[in-house]
Amino acid sequence: MKVLVTGGAGFIGSHIVDALRDRGDSVIVIDSLDPDVHHGAPDYLRDDVDYCFTDLRHWRPDARFSDVEAVIHLAALGGVSRAAREPENVIGANVTGTAKLVEAARTWSTLRAVVLASSFSIYGSGYSYRCVDCGAVRQGTRDASRLQAGDFDVRCEVCGGETAIVPITTEATPAPLETYGASKYMQELCFRGFDAAPVHIMRFSSVYGTRLRLHDGEATIIAKLAGWIGDGRTPTLFEDGQQIRDWVYVGDVVATALALTTLPAPARVVNVCSGVPTTLEQACEILADCLGTGVRPEVVGGFRPGDMRHCLGDAAPLAALLGRAPVPFADGARLTFGTAPVASRS
Secondary structure, X not given: OEEEEEOOOOHHHHHHHHHHHHHOOEEEEEEOOOOOOOOOOOOOOOOOOEEXXXXXXXXXXXXXXXXXXXXXXXXXXXXXXXXXXXXXXXXXXXXXXXXXXXXXXOXXXXXXXXXXXXXXXXHOOOOEXXXXXXXXXXXXXXOHHXXXXXXXXXXXXXXXXXXXXXXXXXXXXXXXXXXXXXXXXXXXXXOOOOOOOOEEEEEEOEEEOOOOOOOOOOOXXXXXXXXXXXXXXXXXXXXXXXXXXXXXXXXXXHHHHHHHHOOOOOOOEEXXXXXXXXXXXXXXXXXXXXXXXXXXXXXXXXXXXXXXXXXXXXXXXXXXXXOOOOOOHHHHXXXXXXXXXXXXXX
């Protein structure tokens, strides 16, 4: 199979490219080598892959692309803070670039599947919580006066009792809270009505694994924690450190992408997540153990307006697709940080 991977020189894309070549596929990559992400060409690029280094917005498809059989579309400018600083650039890259790809892909008669990388950020604060005592279900809004008093949990609006997060499913209504999440949802919308091939959508929780960049300004929270702990610096955690997050191992993303390239219609939407709740404090302890440091986090209290309390996905459909449970963070962290070098700056 001939597969086009956009963003194929990046952290996730490069792993997918490796797996496609291992499967015997022919691979062509489009990547802008964005200087805010890459400091030159990464050293893991391959001699047996056709690389086209250009921004999708300025891409001119030629005969090399006319016989593409599958597309894995990962190309995007990431980072919530970058999107807030550069909304025109981020929306242009993510949305206009995707529209350019859609326009070209409609003409490829050999195309059999499109796999689009989306994000949990499209869900915004649309998580639900179930009261432990009375069973009522409510949304995750938190009262400012309670936060100021140090009560960080989501409380039941019926009885005031404790709640537990309900893992989010793909049935949740997209309601992004910021520009990056909106741009990812717009990428999905760009493929509405696309009838040249099934369009399968992967909505990622936060991805980690080898080649994850730990020290740049747009690093994810797990990358920052690993970078700080690996450097012997104490991470500071807001609230009480018990905020739940759902991190997905890059190997599970790769397995999902490859599986979707061979799935026929109907199209699938899959949350690519672990489904395993891990608190920020637990994550720091796991990372410290993997990295062999004695660093432990400092819980400083306080809060940042707009922060969600918990994030957790329903991984049951992913497990059914893969034929196994996704990798929990404790195991994936050992695979990522237990034997590999800490810093990734390429």
